[in-house]
Amino acid sequence: MLMFVLRRLIQTIPVVIGxxxxxxxxxxxxxxDPAVLLAGEGASKExxxxxxxxxGLNRPLMVQYFDYLLNVFQGDLGSSLKNSQPVLDEIxxxxxxxxxxxxxxxxxxxxxxxxAGIISAIKPYSLTDTSxxxxxxxxxxxxxxxxxxxxxxxxxxxLQILPVAGWDSILHVIxxxxxxxxxxxxxxxxxxxxxxLEVIRQDYIRTARAKGLREHxxxxxxxxxxxxxxxxxxxxxxxxxxxxxxxLVESIFAINGLxxxxxxxxxxxxxxxxxxxxxxxxLIFVIVNLFVDVFYRFFNKRIxxx
Amino acid sequence: xxxxxxxxxxxxxxxxxxxxxxxxxxDFLSILMGxxxxxxxxxxxxxxxxxxxxxxxxxxxxxxxxxxxxxxLPPSSEHWMGTDDxxxxxxxxxxxxxxxxxxxxxxxxAFGAFFGIIFGLVAGYYGKWVDSFIMRLMDVLLAFPGILxxxxxxxxxxxxLINVTIAVGAFSVPLFARxxxxxxxxxxxxxxxxxxxxxxxxxxxxxxxxxxxxxxxxIIVQGTLRLATAILSAAGLSFLGLGxxxxxxxxxTMLSNGRDFLFSAPYIAIFPGLAISxxxxxxxxxxxxxxxxxxxRMKK
Numbered sequence: 385m386l387m388f389v390l391r392r393l394i395q396t397i398p399v400v401i402g403x404x405x406x407x408x409x410x411x412x413x414x415x416x417d418p419a420v421l422l423a424g425e426g427a428s429k430e431x432x433x434x435x436x437x438x439x440g441l442n443r444p445l446m447v448q449y450f451d452y453l454l455n456v457f458q459g460d461l462g463s464s465l466k467n468s469q470p471v472l473d474e475i476x477x478x479x480x481x482x483x484x485x486x487x488x489x490x491x492x493x494x495x496x497x498x499x500a501g502i503i504s505a506i507k508p509y510s511l512t513d514t515s516x517x518x519x520x521x522x523x524x525x526x527x528x529x530x531x532x533x534x535x536x537x538x539x540x541x542x543l544q545i546l547p548v549a550g551w552d553s554i555l556h557v558i559x560x561x562x563x564x565x566x567x568x569x570x571x572x573x574x575x576x577x578x579x580x581l582e583v584i585r586q587d588y589i590r591t592a593r594a595k596g597l598r599e600h601x602x603x604x605x606x607x608x609x610x611x612x613x614x615x616x617x618x619x620x621x622x623x624x625x626x627x628x629x630x631x632l633v634e635s636i637f638a639i640n641g642l643x644x645x646x647x648x649x650x651x652x653x654x655x656x657x658x659x660x661x662x663x664x665x666x667l668i669f670v671i672v673n674l675f676v677d678v679f680y681r682f683f684n685k686r687i688x689x690x
Numbered sequence: 691x692x693x694x695x696x697x698x699x700x701x702x703x704x705x706x707x708x709x710x711x712x713x714x715x716x717d718f719l720s721i722l723m724g725x726x727x728x729x730x731x732x733x734x735x736x737x738x739x740x741x742x743x744x745x746x747x748x749x750x751x752x753x754x755x756x757x758x759x760x761x762x763l764p765p766s767s768e769h770w771m772g773t774d775d776x777x778x779x780x781x782x783x784x785x786x787x788x789x790x791x792x793x794x795x796x797x798x799x800a801f802g803a804f805f806g807i808i809f810g811l812v813a814g815y816y817g818k819w820v821d822s823f824i825m826r827l828m829d830v831l832l833a834f835p836g837i838l839x840x841x842x843x844x845x846x847x848x849x850x851l852i853n854v855t856i857a858v859g860a861f862s863v864p865l866f867a868r869x870x871x872x873x874x875x876x877x878x879x880x881x882x883x884x885x886x887x888x889x890x891x892x893x894x895x896x897x898x899x900x901x902x903x904x905x906x907x908x909i910i911v912q913g914t915l916r917l918a919t920a921i922l923s924a925a926g927l928s929f930l931g932l933g934x935x936x937x938x939x940x941x942x943t944m945l946s947n948g949r950d951f952l953f954s955a956p957y958i959a960i961f962p963g964l965a966i967s968x969x970x971x972x973x974x975x976x977x978x979x980x981x982x983x984x985x986x987r988m989k990k
Contacts, residue, residue, distance in 0.1 A: 402830030406839075413846040525971035527922050529929045529942075530963030533949060537956050628836010632926050636949070646838075647930050650845040658845040662838050669835040 389678055396674055403666045404456055407659055408449050414655065421653075422465065461660035466652055471660035474645060479664065481551060482630050482641035485564065488557050489626050492565030493572055494619055500569065501576025501615075506603060508581055516573065523570025528629055532563035532636045549638035560637045564629050568622035575618045579611040586610075613683060620676030624669045721983040728979020734972030742788040751779035753786040753939045762955045772957045774947060776937075780958065783939035784965050790940045791966065794855050794933075795921035799913055801859030802920075806866020807909065811897050813867065814874025825871065828864035837861065837923050844932050851940070854933040858923045862916050869912050873905035907984040914977035918970045925966050941966050 419436040420427070436442050440451065455462070461471040500520060504513040536559060540548040550556050583589065584607055592602045630643035638644075642661055649657035722728055741748060751769075760777035763769055771780035813824040831839060840857035847853040877883065878901060886900055927933040928942030936943055941962040948959030 398826060399830055399833050402826065403833050406830055406834075407842060410842045410846050413843070415848070521971065521974060522967075525918065525974050526967050527925055527929075527942075527945075527963060527970070529926055530945060530959070530966065533945070533952060533959050534963065537952050537959075541953055541956075624835035626836070628834075628838050631837065631841065632930065635930060646841060647932075650841065650849075650932060653845075655845060658842065662834070662842045665838055666834050670833050673833075 385682070388681055392674055392677055396670055399670055400667065401453070403670065404453050404663065405449065407663050407666070408452050411655055411659055412445065456663070461663065462656035464649075464657050465654045466657075471656050474657065475642065475660055475664050478640060478642045478645045481639060482627075482634070482643060483668075485557070485560055485630060485633070485639065485641060486623070486626055488561035489565035489629075490568070490619070490623060492561055493568035493622055493626070496565065497569035497572025498576050498612075498615065500573035502580060502603070502608065504573065504577040505580035505584065505611075508577075513577075517577065520570040520573040523566050523573075526567070528563055528567055529632045529636055531566060532559065532633055535559050535563060536636070549636075551637075551639045551641075556637075560633050560639060563636070564626055564633045567629070568619075568626055571622060572615060572618055576611065576615050579614050580607055583607045583611040613680065616676060616680050616683060620673055620680075623672045623676075627665050627669055718983050722979055725979040725982060727975045728983070731972045731974070731976030731979060734968060735976060738788050738792060738969050738972070741785050742792055745785040745789060749779075749782035749785045751782040753778060753783040754937055762951065762958075764955070765957055771961045772955065774944070774958050775951060775955075778937075780944075780961050783944060784941070784961060787939040787941045787944065787962070788965070788969075790851065790934060790938065791921055791925060791942075791969070794851060794858070794924040794940075795917050797855045798858035798920040798924060799862060799916045801856065802862025802916065803866050803909065803913055805859075806863045807870050807902070809863065809867040810870025810872075811874055811902065814871040815878055815893065815897050815901065817875075821871070824867065828867045831860075831864040834861075837926065840923060840927065841932070844927065849932045849935065851928075851934045851938075854924050854927045857927070858920050861923070862920065865916065866909065866912060869908050870905060873908050874901055877901050877904050911977060911981045911984060914973055914980055918973035918977065921966065921973070922970055 414421070417432070417436075419432045419439070419441050422435050422439075423432045440448060443451075459472055461475070463470055464474065500516050504516045507513055536548060539546040539559060546559055547553075547556050589602060589607055592606050597606075627643075630641055631647055632643070633639070634641045634644040635647055642665060646658055646661040646665075649655075649661065755778060757773075757777035760769075760773050761775055763773040763777075765772045769779050769781065771784065773779055774783070809824050809828065813821040834842070837858075839861045840854070843857035843860055844853055847856065883896060883900060886896055891900070924933055925940070925942030925945070928940045929946045931943075931946060934940030934943045936947065944962040945959055945966075948956075948962065951958050
């Protein structure tokens with residue numbers, strides 16, 4: 385197991401370097417000379433040259449990249465072009481909010497998704513199954529930004545039982561977490577159902593039934609444990625979609641998290657902040673995937689041993 | 691399976707092996723037609739294509755014309771979906787918007803599929819370091835969560851519908867590449883590929899005339915399902931103000947505008963959202979149906 389974790393950790397290194405590479409080179413797509421952009425319109429040639437010299441923009445691109453990479457590994461993500469504050473400081477303020485939102489959303493994705501999937505799989509092709517799967521299909525198809533607005537309209541404007549926006553109390557968490565977690569829950573529900581149905585058809589489940597075991601023991605002790613293995617991978621992938629989704633949900637509910645920081649930075653053309661924010665979110669996703677893989681392996685191992 | 695060789699030029703091999711057999715096509719169509727959900731999906735998609743094509747004939751009003759005295763009118767017999775804050779008819783704007791939203795979706799998927807297919811074919815066919823290099827690059831692109839890669843690209847290229855198309859398309863490239871690579875690996879091991887190679891066909895002909903036509907089904911399924919995601923992503927980016935810009939009747943932009951009137955005129959946000967949801971639902975259920983029809987074993 386330790387070897388597996390080590391191997392997986394080593395495999396992560398090129399991906400992390402690759403992510404920094406892609407982020408760095410995407411920023412080179414910015415049309416025009418960055419030194420001219422930074423100096424502003426009408427700046428003298430000397431000023432532009434001074435900026436170019438100061439930021440090392442006159443060096444070859446690969447040298448600039450290795451410099452960037454070295455800085456990233458030292459925790460230096462540059463400074464905001466708007467307020468000159470270190471990008472890392474801004475990320476450290478915003479990240480806990482986004483992680484809190486992500487935690488509650490993934491909780492909704494797992495609990496709601498698995499419960500719906502199990503309910504569907506217990507009585508396949510019944511009215512309950514069809515209804516649950518129809519709702520799941522709608523969940524996949526509804527745009528999160530529209531779903532969020534509609535929930536805001538219904539619960540905050542009409543019923544006035546939940547706050548419209550902000551991030552001050554647990555009540556503020558409900559609507560954004562539901563908006564962000566619902567799409568993932570729909571995907572997890574579909575996956576849990578199909579995985580459960582596959583497991584239920586296996587011989588050992590038939591044997592368990594023949595032995596006269598109670599249905600709930602068969603479902604929860606024998607079927608679910610095996611059916612959950614592919615679901616774990618889907619939950620891991622959903623975390624990525626969820627991190628991306630924070631961009632929209634934080635904008636709708638006026639939450640000052642990482643996602644909103646990135647969108648605001650794009651609007652203000654504050655490229656170092658965009659670069660840092662995208663990098664931070666991607667690194668979190670890489671780490672989460674690493675945990676999911678280890679967890680998956682552990683879960684699988686236990687089943688093999690059993 | 692038969693391979694016919696043109697004896698005058700051995701490179702030209704007639705394509706009989708690549709055409710689906712009549713019975714296979716019939717089976718496929720009968721499974722697809724028998725899938726009620728897939729047919730509902732197909733009807734929804736055709737309906738949207740129809741309204742997109744005939745929007746100028748169907749729209750009761752000019753989607754851009756500002757009539758301030760008609761602003762924020764609720765749905766009525768004159769304005770079925772009401773009017774927005776500038777007095778523009780929402781139904782007319784939705785009808786015209788279908789062109790933009792579907793156009794961006796199709797263009798983004800075409801972009802992603804084009805590069806993804808080439809990368810996947812090359813990686814799967816040549817294997818070894820070419821495969822490792824391309825697929826590691828694809829892994830890196832997949833390491834970006836959700837639409838963040840698209841956001842990074844837009845931050846560099848600037849907001850706008852064309853840039854959104856490129857950004858959303860780029861985010862589909864690794865998904866197509868993975869699927870195509872997997873299918874290429876399976877097909878290239880088949881005996882007929884060895885036979886064609888031994889007859890002197892070059893790699894280009896083998897890849898594009900003999901492998902690609904045989905791996906189209908997973909590409910079509912992935913393409914249909916990606917269309918749903920691409921339309922959602924593009925609308926989401928426009929909602930954030932990074933895609934289509936006002937006064938464009940793009941659905942995401944309309945929704946973003948509706949957000950400001952959620953208290954007084956919720957219908958401004960309700961109808962564009964419904965339009966997106968129904969179209970995406972159509973692509974999702976049609977894509978599911980296609981997958982079942984191409985590979986009935988997948989049906990659960």
